[in-house]
Amino acid sequence: MTGDTRAPLTIRPATDDDWPALWPIVDGVVRAGESYAYPSDLTSDQGRALWLERAPGATVVAEGADGALLGTAKMGPNRPGRGDHVGTASFMVSPAARGRGVGRALGEHVVAWHREQGYRGIQFNAVVETNVAAVRLWRSLGFEVVGTVPGAFRSAAHGYVGLHVMYLPLAG
DSSP states (O other): OTTOOSOOEEEEEOOGGGHHHHHHHHHHHHHHTSSOOSOTTOOHHHHHHHHSOOTTSEEEEEEETTSOEEEEEEEEESSSGGGTTEEEEEEEEOGGGTTTTHHHHHHHHHHHHHHHTTOSEEEEEEEETTOHHHHHHHHHTTOEEEEEEEEEEEETTTEEEEEEEEEEEOOO
């Protein structure tokens, strides 16, 4: 994280061997019921199939100086075929690592990856409107809310809340 006084962070491609350390992050975020519409009883095998992207997509991990996995992101085309020029991504940060710049580092990495791969934009299909930290982060990276589907997410804490569709153009 250039220019950041926080502990060093490495973002690298995820491997199958990372899954045992990634699963507690994925499981905890999903069970919290505040940001992903995955089933709350997701198994490790189901989670692995959902999270570990294959080409043309990619999954990365954010690793602390001590080797601990602090977060993860997956990215790739939002749609196949005629929609594959617009990317998408999903992010999860360990509760213990929140507020330490991990999400921002992953977000910056994902934007750079999409640019390098030649995508024309990035569309987030479902950012829960009550996830104010995520909405603030994505806006700070240039994303705009282009629409909100009212009541499309059943938050564990807030009941029915909207899902924002957010977009960042990368090329004209």
